[in-house]
Amino acid sequence: MSATLHTFENGTALAEALADAVGDRLAAAIKERGTASIAVSGGSTPKAFFQALSQRELDWTRVIVTLVDERFVPPENDRSNHGLVAANLLQNKAAAARFVPLYRAAATAEHAAAMASEATAGFANPFDIVVLGMGTDGHTASFFPGGTRLREAIDPATPRSVITMNADGAGETRLTFTFSSLQDAGFLVLHIEGDGKKEVLARAEAPGDEMEMPIRAMLRRARSPLQIYWAP
Numbered sequence: 001m002s003a004t005l006h007t008f009e010n011g012t013a014l015a016e017a018l019a020d021a022v023g024d025r026l027a028a029a030i031k032e033r034g035t036a037s038i039a040v041s042g043g044s045t046p047k048a049f050f051q052a053l054s055q056r057e058l059d060w061t062r063v064i065v066t067l068v069d070e071r072f073v074p075p076e077n078d079r080s081n082h083g084l085v086a087a088n089l090l091q092n093k094a095a096a097a098r099f100v101p102l103y104r105a106a107a108t109a110e111h112a113a114a115m116a117s118e119a120t121a122g123f124a125n126p127f128d129i130v131v132l133g134m135g136t137d138g139h140t141a142s143f144f145p146g147g148t149r150l151r152e153a154i155d156p157a158t159p160r161s162v163i164t165m166n167a168d169g170a171g172e173t174r175l176t177f178t179f180s181s182l183q184d185a186g187f188l189v190l191h192i193e194g195d196g197k198k199e200v201l202a203r204a205e206a207p208g209d210e211m212e213m214p215i216r217a218m219l220r221r222a223r224s225p226l227q228i229y230w231a232p
Contacts, residue, residue, distance in 0.1 A: 003228055019049055030062045038131070041191070065097050079172065121160070126181075131189045141176045156179060161178055185224055188222055
């Protein structure tokens with residue numbers, strides 16, 4: 001599937017443009033079906049986008065927000081994506097949205113993943129919007145090179161679900177939606193910033209193994225066209 005690169009002057013311009021595009025698609029989904037779903041990613045890159053989106057005018061009571069992936073840590077942990085989204089997106093007008101976390105206070109990460117799969121099954125088939133990030137190692141979601149369940153995670157035959165992942169570059173055990181859960185979103189976005197990330201993207205677009213740079217799975221095989229939003 002083809003990818004389209006959208007380039008912006010700086011991170012602020014990117015955040016505003018992406019918030020406009022996402023807000024418009026959320027509103028359209030609400031108008032069409034009465035509800036809308038979005039899965040977002042963590043990290044420092046999306047903070048400005050989250051803050052801009054939180055100000056957009058739409059019926060947030062009809063929007064379901066979840067995460068592409070999460071660390072197996074409680075929301076009060078500094079490394080929690082839940083905490084990041086709560087502080088930056090679920091504010092202002094977006095405070096009225098319904099948030100469905102992936103982390104669950106379960107005995108094991110596997111049990112938490114099963115609980116998250118059940119909790120998200122009703123609105124993740126497919127998502128209206130998925131916003132991905134990318135690491136300098138070429139990972140996206142929690143599809144890490146060398147990950148314990150990477151082959152399963154990026155296999156299109158793996159059912160829509162949340163699964164666990166461990167990897168040297170991941171730190172904590174992760175919870176992540178599978179490739180099949182994310183790749184057919186109505187609006188599929190890769191949000192990256194900086195020349196370093198653009199260089200990583202260029203390497204990923206070259207021939208090579210998806211297991212070495214898992215973002216290649218999205219670039220090559222996503223059912224929906226990947227929209228790449230980038231700023232220096």
